[in-house]
Amino acid sequence: MFMEDRKKRDAPTGKYARGHHFLTMKKIFFYFALLILIYLATFWVNLPDFDLWARLAVGSIFFQTGSVLKQDIFSYLPTKNLWIDHEWGSGVVFYGFAKLMGDWGIFAVKALALLIIFLCIVKIIELRTKRPPGIFYMMFVCFALLPGIGGLVRCQIFTYLFFTTWLYFLERIKRNENKFIWIFPASMLFWTNLHGGFLAGVGLIVIYAVGELLNRRNSLKYFGILALILPVTLINPYGLDLWKFILNAAFMPRPYITEWDPVTWDGPYHLFQGMKIHILSGFFIFACLTVSIAIKKFRESTRPDWTKIFMIIVFLYMGIRHQRHTQFFTLAASALFYDDFVELWNPLQEWIDVRLKNKSRRLWTAFKYGFGYLLLAAVAIFSLPALSHRIAVAPQVYPVGSFEFIRQNHLTGNLATTFVWGSYALWKLYPQCRVMIDGRYEEVYPQDIYLMAMQLSEHTINWREILIKYPPDILVLPKNRYTPADLAALSDWQIVYTDIVSVVLLPKDRVSALYSYPDSATLFNWKEDLSKKIVF
Numbered sequence: 001m002f003m004e005d006r007k008k009r010d011a012p013t014g015k016y017a018r019g020h021h022f023l024t025m026k027k028i029f030f031y032f033a034l035l036i037l038i039y040l041a042t043f044w045v046n047l048p049d050f051d052l053w054a055r056l057a058v059g060s061i062f063f064q065t066g067s068v069l070k071q072d073i074f075s076y077l078p079t080k081n082l083w084i085d086h087e088w089g090s091g092v093v094f095y096g097f098a099k100l101m102g103d104w105g106i107f108a109v110k111a112l113a114l115l116i117i118f119l120c121i122v123k124i125i126e127l128r129t130k131r132p133p134g135i136f137y138m139m140f141v142c143f144a145l146l147p148g149i150g151g152l153v154r155c156q157i158f159t160y161l162f163f164t165t166w167l168y169f170l171e172r173i174k175r176n177e178n179k180f181i182w183i184f185p186a187s188m189l190f191w192t193n194l195h196g197g198f199l200a201g202v203g204l205i206v207i208y209a210v211g212e213l214l215n216r217r218n219s220l221k222y223f224g225i226l227a228l229i230l231p232v233t234l235i236n237p238y239g240l241d242l243w244k245f246i247l248n249a250a251f252m253p254r255p256y257i258t259e260w261d262p263v264t265w266d267g268p269y270h271l272f273q274g275m276k277i278h279i280l281s282g283f284f285i286f287a288c289l290t291v292s293i294a295i296k297k298f299r300e301s302t303r304p305d306w307t308k309i310f311m312i313i314v315f316l317y318m319g320i321r322h323q324r325h326t327q328f329f330t331l332a333a334s335a336l337f338y339d340d341f342v343e344l345w346n347p348l349q350e351w352i353d354v355r356l357k358n359k360s361r362r363l364w365t366a367f368k369y370g371f372g373y374l375l376l377a378a379v380a381i382f383s384l385p386a387l388s389h390r391i392a393v394a395p396q397v398y399p400v401g402s403f404e405f406i407r408q409n410h411l412t413g414n415l416a417t418t419f420v421w422g423s424y425a426l427w428k429l430y431p432q433c434r435v436m437i438d439g440r441y442e443e444v445y446p447q448d449i450y451l452m453a454m455q456l457s458e459h460t461i462n463w464r465e466i467l468i469k470y471p472p473d474i475l476v477l478p479k480n481r482y483t484p485a486d487l488a489a490l491s492d493w494q495i496v497y498t499d500i501v502s503v504v505l506l507p508k509d510r511v512s513a514l515y516s517y518p519d520s521a522t523l524f525n526w527k528e529d530l531s532k533k534i535v536f
Contacts, residue, residue, distance in 0.1 A: 023131075026369075027132065029373070030132050030134075030135055031132075033135040033372070033373055033376055034118060034122070034135065034138060035115075036376060036380060037118075037135070037138060037139060037142055037376060038111060038114045038115055038118060039111070040379065040380060040383055040387070041114055041142055041149060041150075042107055042110050042111040042114060043107065043387040043388065043389060044150065044383070044387070045150060045151050045152050046152065046387075046388045046389075046390060046391050046392060047151075047152060047391075047392070047393075047394050047397060048152055048391060048393060048424075048528075049151050049152050049153065049154050050420045050421070050423055050424070050439055051154065051155070051423050051439035051440075052094065052106075052152065052153065052154075052423070053423040053424045053426065053427035053428075054074075054091075054423040054426060054427065054438055054439060054440055055087060055090055055091035055094050055095075055155060056091060056094055056095050056098065056427060056530055057074070057091070057426060057427050057430070057534045058085060058087075058088055058091035058092070058095075059091035059092045059093070059094055059095025059096065059098075060095055060531075060532070060533055060534040061534055061536060062088070062091065062092050062095070063092070063095060063096070063099070064533065064534075067237075068085060068088050068237045069083060069085070070082060070083055070237075071083055072440075072444045073430075073536055074426040074430055074434060074435055074438070075426075075434060075435055075436065075437070075438070075444060075445070076414040076434040076435070076436065076470065076472075077436060077437070077445065077449050077453065077470055078446065078449055079444045079445060079446075079449075080443075080444060080445070080446060082238070082241065083440075083443055083444055084238050084241060084242060084245040084443055085440075085443055086195065086196035086242065086245065086246065086249075086443065087155040087194070087195055087196065088193065088237065089158075089190070089193035089194040089195075090155035090158060090194050090195055091155075093109060093158075093194070094106060094109065094153070095530075095531065097109050098530035098531045099531040102530070102531065103389065103390055103391040103530065104389065105530075106152065106153055106391060106530065107389065107391075109153055109157075110149075110152070110153040110157060113157045113158065113160070113161045114149060114157075116161050116164070116165060117149075117160055117161055117164045117331070118138060118141075118142075120164040120165050120167065120168040120335070121138075121141060121164060121331070121334055121335045122138070123168055124167060124168050124171055124335040124336065125335060125338045125339075127171055127172070127175070128336075128338065128339050129338065129339050129342075133338055134369065134372050135372035135373055135376055136371060136372030136375060137334075137338070137372070138372075139372060139375065139376060139379075140282065140285075141282075141330070141334045143281075143282045144281075144282020144283055144285070144286055144330045144334070145160075145282070145327060145330055145331070146270075146279065146282070147259075147279050147280060147283075147323065147326065147327065148160060148324075148326075148327040152391065155194070155195045156195055156197055156324075156327075158190075158191065158194040158195045158197075159191070159194075159195045159197030159198070159200060160327055160331065162187060162190075162191045162198070162201060163197070163200055163201060163204065163328060163331060164331050164335070165183075165187065166184065166187070166201055166204055166205075167204065167331070167332060167335060167336075168335075169183050169184070170204065170205075170208050171336075173221065173222075174208070174212070174307070178221060181221065181224070181225060181228070184205070184225050184228060184229050185225075185228040185229050185232045188201065188229040188232045188233060189232050189235055192232065192233045192235065192236050192242070193235075193236050193237075196242075196245075196246050196249065198233060198246075199246055199247075199250060200328060201229070202226070202229065202230070202233075203314070204311075205222055205225050205226050205229065206226070207307065207310050207311045207314060208222045208307055209222035209223050209226065210306075210310060211305075211306045211307025211308070211309070211310045211311065212306075212307055214306035214307075214310070215305065215306050215307060245443075249442050252442065252447070254442075255451070255454070256419070256454045256457075256458055258323070259322070259323050259324040260322050260323070260324055261322070261323055262320060262321055262322065262323070263280060263283070263319065263320050263321075263323055263326065265278070267279070280323065280326055282330065283319060283326040283329065283330055286329065286330055286333045286334065287316060287319075287329070287333075289333075289337070289341055289344065290312055290316070290333050290337060292344060293337060293340045293341070293343075293344065294309075294312075296344070308336055308337075311332055311336070312329070312332065312333060312337075315328045315329040315332050315333075316329050390527070391527075391528075391530065392525060392526060392527060393424075393526045393527070393528055394526075395499060395500045395501070395523045395524060395526060396500055396501065397501070398421065398424055398501070398526075399417070399421055399424075399476055399478075399499060399501055399502035400499065400518075400523050400526045401497070401498075401499025401500070401502075401518050401520070401523050402476045402497060402498075402499050402502045402503070402504045403424070403425060403428045403429060403476070404518040404523070405496075405497040405499075405504055405515070405517065405518055406429060406432075406433065406474060406476075406504065407428065407429060407432065408516050408517075408518060409512075409515050409516060410432070411432075411433070411473075411474055411506070412432050412433060412473070413433060413434075413472070413473025413474055414433070414434055414436070414470075414471075414472040414473045414474070415429065415433040415434065415435050415436065415472060415473070415474045415475075415476065416435075416436040416456060416466070416467065416472035416474070416475050416476070417435065417436065417475070417476040417477070417502075418437075418456075418457040418476075418477075418478055418481075419437050419438065419439070419441070419453070419454060419457040419458075420439070420457075421476065421478075421502075422435045422436065422437050422438025422439065423438040423439045423440075425438070425476070426438055427528075427534070428528075430534060430535075430536070431535055431536060433473075433474065436453055436456070436466070436470070436472060437450065437453035437454070437457060452465060452466045452469070453466055458481075459481040459482060459486070464490075473506075473507070473510070474504065474505070474506060475490075475493060475504070475505040475506075476502050476503070476504055476505075477502060477503055477505065478501060478502055479498075479501055479502060479503065480501070482503075487503065487505070490505065492507055492508055493505040493506065493507060493508065494506060494507075494508045494511050496511060496515065497515070497517070499523065500523075
């Protein structure tokens with residue numbers, strides 16, 4: 001009886017109860033909208049990434065043997081003595097989910113990763129403001145992250161996941177919640193074997209250690225975390241050799257790989273309703289807002305948080321230097337500077353409040369909080385009819401017909417094709433054919449061999465050099481780079497098949513009078529079995 005009376009006394013009443021109910025409903029609406037946003041981002045693209053096929057092949061072999069390949073078996077070119085596959089764990093995850101759930105398995109991996117990433121950003125913001133951000137803000141964060149999450153799924157999604165998770169727990173530890181320290185060595189075991197981007201995690205700990213040292217706070221615990229995670233990075237199939245590879249890969253030149261180029265105003269661009277939108281527009285806006293905050297804080301002579309300053313300087317520099325690294329800046333800035341971004345707009349908000357009457361002010365407040373939900377609803381209504389839950393290999397992007405022609409006619413030997421198609425070729429045709437080059441370039445191929453192969457792939461002046469030095473048995477070349485005059489210059493070769501994007505050429509002395517041809521009607525809705533076994 002006493003407990004019931006106490007509950008009644010403690011229960012919220014009157015305006016407080018209504019306010020509490022309103023805040024609860026706002027949170028429910030926000031998280032429901034966040035799930036819709038994640039759903040849209042997950043199914044926005046159903047075209048497989050060019051590198052996914054090699055990952056699935058590695059996963060298939062692991063499920064059959066329980067071990068990781070140490071030497072390449074897919075290429076006919078000279079390769080490195082040791083194949084250090086820094087993404088081998090990603091392949092196991094992708095293939096395992098595809099084996100268990102089919103296409104839905106790949107989508108599930110992406111959805112789960114995005115859910116954790118966005119929740120961590122929200123929770124970091126809640127640590128600082130005691131409330132979640134608006135859904136419009138999260139939509140903009142999603143837009144800014146599109147270069148990294150906009151495709152179907154790539155291995156670096158695991159690095160973005162762990163990076164954001166670590167950022168959240170480092171912020172908790174910064175508040176002396178040291179009970180979370182165990183999470184770092186435990187999760188590093190997985191990060192190390194899923195993607196080579198674990199180096200970003202080491203860098204993140206170093207930033208907090210140095211930043212908190214400059215802030216004159218206890219930085220020893222961060223050095224302690226470093227001491228815990230570094231030995232864990234050695235628990236991988238390659239031991240210390242993985243570190244040698246990662247450090248070399250971090251500084252190696254990567255010609256022809258656009259995402260490793262510096263940021264420029266020249267693109268790349270999205271085409272949306274005929275409009276050209278720079279793919280890094282979100283990064284540019286976050287960078288401008290962050291610089292504005294820095295100028296404002298400097299003028300106010302506020303006490304600096306050296307951890308945040310050091311972090312933003314490092315990740316902004318990395319992002320400008322390599323387009324691929326803009327994601328780290330976006331993740332860090334969007335989570336840690338939300339309250340500062342809001343503060344930038346306070347003068348405008350005060351100006352509006354002064355000029356609006358009570359009724360108009362209420363309408364403005366309702367519009368301000370409801371705009372994000374209306375925009376998300378509009379995007380959902382516009383997008384949902386076009387979304388697909390089925391992973392299809394588009395013949396406008398992949399040489400589906402050409403590779404199927406090779407498979408059906410049992411054409412065997414060394415296959416020379418472009419860099420971006422090599423991974424699909426090895427998945428589709430191994431062991432029937434071995435490929436020239438594929439997306440594992442940094443792991444498998446010596447730099448001189450890679451550069452020579454890219455001459456054919458990119459159609460440079462010396463594109464025929466590799467055909468002379470390492471003669472293939474089959475050629476599959478893209479129509480958009482090789483003209484009829486180029487193909488005619490290959491006097492010893494003959495075109496035997498052509499599809500939407502490519503042509504198949506064979507040496508004239510190997511051409512047969514009879515070939516079977518793929519059904520052109522089925523090519524427009526081509527489907528691959530993502531859980532098939534790689535015979536080796």
